[in-house]
Amino acid sequence: MTQMETLRNIIQESRILCVFTGAGISCPSGIPDFRSANGIYATKAGDYAPEEIISHSFFLAHPDLFYAFYREKMLYPDAQPNAAHRYFAALQTENRRVAVVTQNIDGLHQAAGSREVYELHGSALRNFCMRCGRRFGMEAVLKPGIPRCPDCGGLIRPDVVLYEEPLDETVVSRAIAAIRAADTMLVVGTSLVVYPAAMYVRYFRGRHLVLINRSETSYDGEAELTFHEDIIDVISALKEQEAPDSRM
16 A cells, blocks of 8 residues: 555544645745745845744834835735645545645635634734724735824734744633544644644643654654655645545
8 A cells, every 4th residue: 555545544434634724825826935945034135034034023113114114025815725734624524524724824725615723933924003902804904004094093913823923822721622632633834844733743641643744753753654755746646546536
């Protein structure tokens, strides 16, 4: 039996799945990752490194520079879910729970139809006024300049976790619970080097751990199956094995 056949059988037999995703799953949707040769961190913005620009202190001190970088490098309002997002959403049935724990802020899992999604780093689709708390969609921060609340004039900020900020404890708690409950965990499109998110894989106690990522990770030796391939190629191979009347 090939690795792909084994993966297909694991997914079919699993009743509680947890899909842990990183930037790699959204690259086919036209959103760059962070750490590859062409990723967000590979470019500098003036005198500042990207990691500095998307920090809490930099945002407060230089919101104009923050938003110039954020709009250019991290907002993709026209991005659409790809075959991988849709595949994992389609796995949800009355008899199978599929929880998604993601490091991404693009909202593409929900757009594909996934119902149980835990966004560890927040969402670019949500924004709020730091003074009065009014909520806004992405459109509020797309125009050039510093976005201000039309009600009180307060600074609008993205509902994303910046460097120097802690993760949301409620989201983390629910994500860990989903990981603990799963009988199968699929880790997709992440190098597992971003902490604390990467360490949550340690909470998995189920039967099958599968890693799908172009490059090697520190968890490769612990996984039952490891695929150093593009997630779209893996999904295509899985779908080719399905019976014609059961394809998603």
